[in-house]
Amino acid sequence: MVGHLHQAGMQVTPDADQADVVIVNTCSFIDSSKEESISHILEAHAQRGLRKKRKDQKLIVAGCMSQRFSKELPADLPEVDAFIGLDQITQVAPIIDGLLGRPVSAQVTATTSTPAPHGHTTSEGPVSFVTPRSTYIPDYNTPRFRLTPKHTAYIKIAEGCNHPCTFCIIPQIRGRHRSRTVESVVAEARALVKDGVKEINLISQDTTFFGMDTWEERPNPRTPVDSSKGTALTTLLRELNAIEGDFWIRLLYTHPAHWSDELIKTIAECPKVARYIDIPLQHISDRMLKIMQRETSGDYIRDLLKRIRAGIPGIAIRTTFIVGFPGETEADVEELAEFISATEFERLGVFRYSQEQGTRAAKMDDQIDTREKDRRYRRLMSLQKAIAAKVSARSIGTNLKVLVEELGVARAEADAPDIDGRVYVSDALPIGAFAEVKITGSKDYDLLALAKGDKPKAFKVAKVAQ
Numbered sequence: 250m251v252g253h254l255h256q257a258g259m260q261v262t263p264d265a266d267q268a269d270v271v272i273v274n275t276c277s278f279i280d281s282s283k284e285e286s287i288s289h290i291l292e293a294h295a296q297r298g299l300r301k302k303r304k305d306q307k308l309i310v311a312g313c314m315s316q317r318f319s320k321e322l323p324a325d326l327p328e329v330d331a332f333i334g335l336d337q338i339t340q341v342a343p344i345i346d347g348l349l350g351r352p353v354s355a356q357v358t359a360t361t362s363t364p365a366p367h368g369h370t371t372s373e374g375p376v377s378f379v380t381p382r383s384t385y386i387p388d389y390n391t392p393r394f395r396l397t398p399k400h401t402a403y404i405k406i407a408e409g410c411n412h413p414c415t416f417c418i419i420p421q422i423r424g425r426h427r428s429r430t431v432e433s434v435v436a437e438a439r440a441l442v443k444d445g446v447k448e449i450n451l452i453s454q455d456t457t458f459f460g461m462d463t464w465e466e467r468p469n470p471r472t473p474v475d476s477s478k479g480t481a482l483t484t485l486l487r488e489l490n491a492i493e494g495d496f497w498i499r500l501l502y503t504h505p506a507h508w509s510d511e512l513i514k515t516i517a518e519c520p521k522v523a524r525y526i527d528i529p530l531q532h533i534s535d536r537m538l539k540i541m542q543r544e545t546s547g548d549y550i551r552d553l554l555k556r557i558r559a560g561i562p563g564i565a566i567r568t569t570f571i572v573g574f575p576g577e578t579e580a581d582v583e584e585l586a587e588f589i590s591a592t593e594f595e596r597l598g599v600f601r602y603s604q605e606q607g608t609r610a611a612k613m614d615d616q617i618d619t620r621e622k623d624r625r626y627r628r629l630m631s632l633q634k635a636i637a638a639k640v641s642a643r644s645i646g647t648n649l650k651v652l653v654e655e656l657g658v659a660r661a662e663a664d665a666p667d668i669d670g671r672v673y674v675s676d677a678l679p680i681g682a683f684a685e686v687k688i689t690g691s692k693d694y695d696l697l698a699l700a701k702g703d704k705p706k707a708f709k710v711a712k713v714a715q
C-alpha cells in the first residue's frame with residue numbers, strides 16, 4: 250500500500266498533523282486485535298477534531314477488519330470516511346484522490362487494472378470499497394516500500410489458506426490459497442539481496458502449501474510437499490538458495506501436515522536456509538487436534554519432529570500452542586506439558602484460545618473460562634522459560650554467526666525478528682552486518698557474546714549465567 254502511495258507521488262508521513270489523509274491498517278485475527286484497531290480508529294478521528302487546521306482530513310480504514318466486517322462497519326463507525334479491503338491495495342491512491350475531490354492520477358490509472366474508485370455510499374455515511382471475496386496477491390511488479398530495517402525483509406509468497414482449523418477466521422477473511430510464481434519471488438529476493446538485505450523471511454498463511462494450488466492433481470490439507478507433482482516449496486527454496494550473496498532465508502508459518510522428507514532434505518541441502526523452522530502445532534492431544542481439525546495426530550507430530558531433528562542437524566524448532574480450547578481437559582493440558590518437557594523446543598509460544606465470531610469453535614460447548622485459560626497459559630509459559638534457559642546455556646562456549654540488529658544487539662540464525670531471543674554483543678559491531686561471535690553467557694531467552702578482540706567490559710548486560 251505504501252509502495253502504491255509513493256508510486257502515485259504521494260508523501261507518507263508518520264505525523265498525522267501534516268496529513269491530508271490518515272490510513273489505519275487494521276488486524277482482525279482475534280478479539281484483542283479488533284479492540285486495538287477500533288481504539289486507533291477512534292483516536293485518529295478524535296485527533297482530527299482537535300486539530301483546527303485539519304478538520305477536512307480524511308480517515309480511511311484498511312486491512313483485515315474492514316474486509317471481515319465489511320457489511321457492519323460503515324454503520325458502526327460513521328466517523329470513518331472510507332473503508333478499503335484487502336483487494337483495494339492497488340487502488341489506494343485513486344481512492345484518496347477521489348476522497349479529496351482531486352482528478353484521479355493518470356499514472357495510477359495506467360498501472361492498476363481498475364481505472365477509478367467506484368465505491369458505494371449511503372447518504373452522508375462512509376464510502377465502502379470492500380469487495381466480498383479476497384483474490385489479490387502481490388507480485389514482483391507491485392511497487393514496494395519497506396518498513397523494516399535495511400538488512401531484513403519479509404516476502405509474502407502466497408496469500409489465503411485452504412485449511413479447516415475450527416478456531417481460525419483467516420480463511421474467511423483472506424480467501425483461498427493462491428501462490429505467487431517462483432520467478433516472481435526469486436526476482437524480488439534477488440533485488441532485496443542486491444539492496445543489502447541479509448535476511449529474507451518467507452511468509453504466508455501456510456508457507457508449506459506454496460505452489461500446491463497450481464498442481465493438476467488437487468492436493469488436500471494433508472498432502473505432503475512433493476515437487477514431482479508440480480511447483481512446491483522445495484522448488485522455491487532451491488532457487489532462492491542459488492541466489493549469490495551472503496544471506497539467510499527464514500521459513501515461517503509452516504503447517505505440520507504438509508511436511509515431507511523431501512522438504513527436510515531440501516532444507517538440509519540448502520545452506521542459506523536458516524537452521525530454524527516455525528511450525529505451529531497448536532496441541533498434542535489427539536482429541537484436541539481432532540476437534541481443532543489440525544489434520545495431524547500426536548504420533549504424526551512426534552515422528553515428524555524426530556525426522557526434522559535427525560535430517561537437519563542443528564535445527565532450532567519454534568512452535569506455538571493454544572490452551573483453553575473448548576472442551577480441553579486437565580488431562581489434555583498434562584499431556585501437552587509432558588510433550589513440551591520431553592521435546593525441549595528451542596522456541597515456543599502459547600496462546601489463550603480466543604472465541605472468534607464466525608468460527609465453528611465459537612459455537613462449541615464447554616467453552617473454558619478466562620481465569621482457567623490464564624492458569625494453563627502461565628503453567629506452560631513458565632515451563633518453557635526453564636527449558637529456554639537450559640537451551641540458551643547449551644550455547645555457551647560455541648561460535649555463532651549473528652546479524653547485528655541495533656547498537657549492541659544481534660540475532661542468531663535461531664532468532665526470527667521481533668519474536669525470538671537476542672544476542673548481546675559489543676557496540677563496536679556494525680549494524681546490519683553479519684558477525685562471528687563466541688557465546689560467553691546466557692539469561693533465559695537471551696545470549697551474551699564476544700566478537701574477536703572484544704573486551705568483556707564492553708557489554709551492557711551484567712547479570713548472566715556463566
Ligand code: SF4
Pocket residue numbers: 410411412413414417418419420454455504
Ligand atoms: S492453517 Fe493457519 S491460517 Fe489456515 S486455518 Fe489453520 S490456523 Fe488459520
